[in-house]
Amino acid sequence: MAYTLINARPAGRPASAATSPTALAAGQGALVDSFKRRITYLRLSITDRCDLRCTYCMPERMEFLPKKDVLSFEELDQLVTAFASFGVDKLRITGGEPLVRKDVMELMARFSRHLGNGLNELTMTTNGTLLSKYAGELSSIGVRRINISLDTLKRDLFEKISRRDSLGDVMKGIDAAIAAGLKVKINTVALRDINEGEIPDLIRFAHNRGADITLIETMPMGEAETDRVEDFLSLNKVRADLSKQFTLTDLNYTTGGPARYVRVEETGGRLGFITPLTHNFCESCNRVRVTCTGRLYTCLGREDGADLREAMRADPSGGLLRQTILGAIERKPKGHDFDAARLSTPASPRTMSHTGG
Ligand code: SAM
Ligand code: SF4
Numbered sequence: 001m002a003y004t005l006i007n008a009r010p011a012g013r014p015a016s017a018a019t020s021p022t023a024l025a026a027g028q029g030a031l032v033d034s035f036k037r038r039i040t041y042l043r044l045s046i047t048d049r050c051d052l053r054c055t056y057c058m059p060e061r062m063e064f065l066p067k068k069d070v071l072s073f074e075e076l077d078q079l080v081t082a083f084a085s086f087g088v089d090k091l092r093i094t095g096g097e098p099l100v101r102k103d104v105m106e107l108m109a110r111f112s113r114h115l116g117n118g119l120n121e122l123t124m125t126t127n128g129t130l131l132s133k134y135a136g137e138l139s140s141i142g143v144r145r146i147n148i149s150l151d152t153l154k155r156d157l158f159e160k161i162s163r164r165d166s167l168g169d170v171m172k173g174i175d176a177a178i179a180a181g182l183k184v185k186i187n188t189v190a191l192r193d194i195n196e197g198e199i200p201d202l203i204r205f206a207h208n209r210g211a212d213i214t215l216i217e218t219m220p221m222g223e224a225e226t227d228r229v230e231d232f233l234s235l236n237k238v239r240a241d242l243s244k245q246f247t248l249t250d251l252n253y254t255t256g257g258p259a260r261y262v263r264v265e266e267t268g269g270r271l272g273f274i275t276p277l278t279h280n281f282c283e284s285c286n287r288v289r290v291t292c293t294g295r296l297y298t299c300l301g302r303e304d305g306a307d308l309r310e311a312m313r314a315d316p317s318g319g320l321l322r323q324t325i326l327g328a329i330e331r332k333p334k335g336h337d338f339d340a341a342r343l344s345t346p347a348s349p350r351t352m353s354h355t356g357g
Helices: 021-025 073-085 104-112 131-140 155-162 167-179 196-208 235-243 308-314 319-330
Strands: 041-045 090-094 121-126 145-149 183-189 212-216 248-250 260-264 269-274 287-290 295-297 305-307
Touching: 041 073, 073 090, 073 104, 073 308, 073 319, 090 104, 104 121, 104 131, 131 145, 131 167, 145 167, 155 167, 167 183, 183 196, 196 212, 196 235, 196 269, 235 248, 235 269, 295 308, 295 319, 305 308, 305 319, 308 319
Parallel strands: 041 090, 041 287, 090 121, 121 145, 145 183, 183 212, 212 269
Antiparallel strands: 248 260, 260 269, 287 295, 295 305
């Protein structure tokens, strides 16, 4: 078998004891792929629906999935329990827009019972439009950090990019998150000639509020209606431009995600770069994604994976689910297949809203 089990441990206890196939059967083992990468981070999409329509993410007339195809709360909970027992200790909830799922806080509360008992971190990526309503509750169930997407500070440009006039709600959401004591990270997709000139202002905006900010290159995911070749902005260029007005010092800091960080000396804040197209971050990949339909993807840019919904529905005992997860980790590819030269053709037919960013 290409996967290896290491540091078998009951959920919540420190990894220590050596393991055996018996430990796997008992549900105690770490997920290590055939390239010796240990999988400790799950990004779970709880809905494909969204209240925005960002041009790089989905078409204006996005067709959402029928509700019956989307995992129930019980199935989502079963998945999280299985991954936590395999040593996955970081869970990021995403979407679509996770906060538009009905009764989302009931679901988050269910996940939060694994905190300190398998999970070390429960976090979320959100567009922020509904955060003023939920920030306090998220904090009270044990969420400590949150990623909020924000591509511009200009109301008209926000409406152009997201096709909705919601910048005011996002701003209220950011304020509410900070007031609730959540550590905020702003995520900004860098778009050539669209928000390119605004990046220094976005950095100051985040750092003035004690937030980190991460810049992301557009990825060729799904059919968007924008021209990705036209909009693609290399973060190498952004960094070179920023260096003309800021002093950027490389940091060893990591949040367990793919971003490489620098400190901006003039603001004292952290700035991250996620560069899937110009830098290969696959060698240290520790994460997998599960869509809201229960499809496990072991690599963002490839189709390899497994149908966990089918496994759960075929065998309610959970045995098949565990086997299916292990089989998929065994097949996790060495790296993604994104290529800046082929940006106009999606490397994956899935949109980010389907896979979960
Ligand atoms: N709706 C939430 C949000 O916008 O934060 C969570 C889901 S969204 C798919 C997660 C992240 O993916 C967002 O930061 C978004 O900007 C980013 N994203 C979406 N489509 C992308 C693409 N084609 N390339 C790069 N980033 C993308
Ligand atoms: Fe919705 Fe997030 Fe996609 Fe924008 S990036 S359309 S907010 S899922």
